[in-house]
Amino acid sequence: MNNNFIIETKSLTKEYKRDEFRIMALHQASIQIEKGEFLALMGPSGSGKSTLLHLIAAIDRPSSGEVTVLGQNLQALSDKEIARWRNEHVGFVFQTFNLIPVLTARENVELPLLLTHLSKKERIDHAETALKLVGLGDRMGHYPRQLSGGQEQRVAIARAIVTDPALILADEPTGDLDSQSANEVLTILSKLNKEQNKTVVMVTHDPHAAKFASKIRHLEKGELLPKGVLPQV
Amino acid sequence: MRKYIPFAFKNSLRNKRRTILTIASISVSLFLLGVLIAVYHAFYFRAAPPEQALRLVMRNRVSLTFSIPEYYEPKIRQIPGVKEVVSRSWFGGIYIDNRPEYFFPRFGTDPERIFKVYPEMTIDPEQLKAFQSERTAAAIGKTLAEKQNLRLGQKITLKGDIYPVDLELTIRAIFEGTADSSDNVMYFHRKYVEEGLVNARKGLVGTFAILAESAEAVPRIAREADEMFRNSDRQTKTDSERAFQLSFVSMLGNVKVFLLSICGAVVFTILLVSANTMAMSVRERIKEIGVLRTLGFTTDKVLAMIIAEAVIIAMLGGLLGCLMAFAVVQVLGSSLQVMFGTLRMPPVVLLISLGVAFAIGLLSSVIPAYNASRVPITDALRHLG
Numbered sequence: 181m182n183n184n185f186i187i188e189t190k191s192l193t194k195e196y197k198r199d200e201f202r203i204m205a206l207h208q209a210s211i212q213i214e215k216g217e218f219l220a221l222m223g224p225s226g227s228g229k230s231t232l233l234h235l236i237a238a239i240d241r242p243s244s245g246e247v248t249v250l251g252q253n254l255q256a257l258s259d260k261e262i263a264r265w266r267n268e269h270v271g272f273v274f275q276t277f278n279l280i281p282v283l284t285a286r287e288n289v290e291l292p293l294l295l296t297h298l299s300k301k302e303r304i305d306h307a308e309t310a311l312k313l314v315g316l317g318d319r320m321g322h323y324p325r326q327l328s329g330g331q332e333q334r335v336a337i338a339r340a341i342v343t344d345p346a347l348i349l350a351d352e353p354t355g356d357l358d359s360q361s362a363n364e365v366l367t368i369l370s371k372l373n374k375e376q377n378k379t380v381v382m383v384t385h386d387p388h389a390a391k392f393a394s395k396i397r398h399l400e401k402g403e404l405l406p407k408g409v410l411p412q413v
Numbered sequence: 414m415r416k417y418i419p420f421a422f423k424n425s426l427r428n429k430r431r432t433i434l435t436i437a438s439i440s441v442s443l444f445l446l447g448v449l450i451a452v453y454h455a456f457y458f459r460a461a462p463p464e465q466a467l468r469l470v471m472r473n474r475v476s477l478t479f480s481i482p483e484y485y486e487p488k489i490r491q492i493p494g495v496k497e498v499v500s501r502s503w504f505g506g507i508y509i510d511n512r513p514e515y516f517f518p519r520f521g522t523d524p525e526r527i528f529k530v531y532p533e534m535t536i537d538p539e540q541l542k543a544f545q546s547e548r549t550a551a552a553i554g555k556t557l558a559e560k561q562n563l564r565l566g567q568k569i570t571l572k573g574d575i576y577p578v579d580l581e582l583t584i585r586a587i588f589e590g591t592a593d594s595s596d597n598v599m600y601f602h603r604k605y606v607e608e609g610l611v612n613a614r615k616g617l618v619g620t621f622a623i624l625a626e627s628a629e630a631v632p633r634i635a636r637e638a639d640e641m642f643r644n645s646d647r648q649t650k651t652d653s654e655r656a657f658q659l660s661f662v663s664m665l666g667n668v669k670v671f672l673l674s675i676c677g678a679v680v681f682t683i684l685l686v687s688a689n690t691m692a693m694s695v696r697e698r699i700k701e702i703g704v705l706r707t708l709g710f711t712t713d714k715v716l717a718m719i720i721a722e723a724v725i726i727a728m729l730g731g732l733l734g735c736l737m738a739f740a741v742v743q744v745l746g747s748s749l750q751v752m753f754g755t756l757r758m759p760p761v762v763l764l765i766s767l768g769v770a771f772a773i774g775l776l777s778s779v780i781p782a783y784n785a786s787r788v789p790i791t792d793a794l795r796h797l798g
Contacts, residue, residue, distance in 0.1 A: 239707055239790040260711050267709025274794070278704040282423045292708045294416055339708070 187213040192245035205231040209404040218373040220393035227399040271340030275352035277332040279324040286320040310338035330361025350382040421721040439730025442683040447738030470657035471621040474648035480617035494630030499526035500618035506571040521603035540586035552586035554596035578609030687777035695781040703793025715786040723778030731770020
């Protein structure tokens with residue numbers, strides 16, 4: 181394996197069973213992503229881009245094929261090991277923010293740190309630093325319902341980076357945002373990529389969002405298209 | 414695990430109305446349960462003075478309402494291991510009127526021996542002497558004196574019902590027992606009662622209280638005493654004092670099964686209520702559970718947090734219920750008499766009630782929590798709640 185590749189998948193296939201139907205969500209996807217890349221995975225709904233992202237994040241297991249992230253073959257890990265690995269190495273940003281409504285912004289960001297050995301004070305310090313990094317230093321005590329959509333997504337990004345992961349995975353991070361908030365979020369992701377050398381893999385179907393990425397790959401009907409090839413309209 | 418408790422606590426207050434209603438339903442049930450366990454405890458596990466283990470009560474084999482001859486006493490005294498014997502005859506009677514607040518146990522007894530058989534009842538030697546030396550003297554427990562506002566030297570009248578004789582008594586002694594049951598009682602001279610009876614009713618007593626020299630001797634004395642009077646026209650039944658007291662409870666029916674059935678029904682019902690609440694609460698949060706697991710929380714941690722949340726709710730309800738039960742028992746105090754004494758809420762009853770609350774929290778959440786924690790992350794994230 182090339183040491184520059186932070187993510188490498190080989191013939192990755194994911195098949196779901198829904199009642200008596202078999203659905204091929206991803207078929208034989210092989211991709212190599214270098215450290216420090218900002219990759220946009222594009223494609224229409226049902227093309228398999230989120231499935232690929234989930235397999236890279238190890239929140240789903242492939243039906244066949246291999247996925248190696250940060251030199252770790254994910255199939256070789258148990259569920260507990262994968263949970264720990266994900267906590268340490270992956271920050272995940274969802275389309276719908278998915279903040280815990282009963283927790284303040286700071287407490288939401290602190291959540292992944294509960295799994296570490298940091299003291300309460302250290303956890304708070306880290307969470308506050310992450311929130312300041314996304315420009316929400318003045319919103320720490322606010323609950324998600326007291327924040328705008330853009331602010332919620334910035335809290336979610338702070339939560340994703342608070343453990344200082346090497347890899348940030350974002351699943352349609354601007355899908356629920358207006359254009360101004362979307363720009364703010366994409367700018368933050370871009371800065372994280374450029375200034376802190378975080379590898380970012382972003383799923384989007386928005387061409388404007390994809391412009392923030394350094395590379396774009398397209399998927400169509402579960403197939404990862406070759407570099408530079410666009411899906412048929 | 415401690416660092417997850419604030420998170421679990423915040424989650425438990427997520428839907429305040431539902432949480433408050435759940436806590437209220439658990440607290441009402443636990444209140445009822447606490448009182449029932451207190452009654453059960455009072456019946457079957459009440460703390461007894463150590464002397465009780467040394468005492469036996471002999472009564473007529475047919476029924477407590479039948480008397481036994483006074484002349485059995487010296488024969489009982491001859492049984493090896495018997496230290497002291499005293500007769501006690503339930504007088505009944507009416508003090509002031511028939512209202513329950515004026516009811517208290519009244520016994521005709523032998524004033525020379527009663528405080529020897531019941532050494533846990535402490536009495537001033539001067540007062541004891543006064544009680545023993547005056548034919549119409551009465552000795553009362555401190556609790557009774559306080560409840561009926563009676564004092565030394567006061568004259569009272571007991572109108573006879575079981576015995577066709579009215580007693581004019583003077584309170585000469587106020588003794589202190591170790592428990593309300595032995596404190597809420599009046600003793601007077603049995604001979605004084607007999608003065609007003611026809612000959613045919615004289616020389617009979619209700620029961621004999623027997624003090625043994627050792628606890629080991631108690632079963633043998635009971636056996637030998639009953640054997641001694643097996644061929645007499647008034648056969649006897651001798652039990653330990655504890656067994657004798659419990660025989661009163663059994664007169665009410667199978668109290669044990671009755672109380673345990675109600676307790677079981679209360680616990681089972683509240684378990685279903687809590688399980689339903691927890692199932693609803695967990696179902697609404699499947700997506701959040703998916704998020705937590707994406708952040709790196711293992712299924713075990715998610716399971717533990719959901720259970721902790723249910724336990725917090727149940728324990729809050731349990732604490733509230735116990736406090737209510739404790740307050741009610743304290744406030745109503747001595748008016749809640751349970752056969753042999755005031756109903757109390759000993760620490761063990763509170764602990765049992767809180768233990769039940771803990772178990773309700775645990776059991777009500779374990780299945781929904783287990784199921785939710787094992788939903789695949791991708792399915793959980795798609796869940797619409």
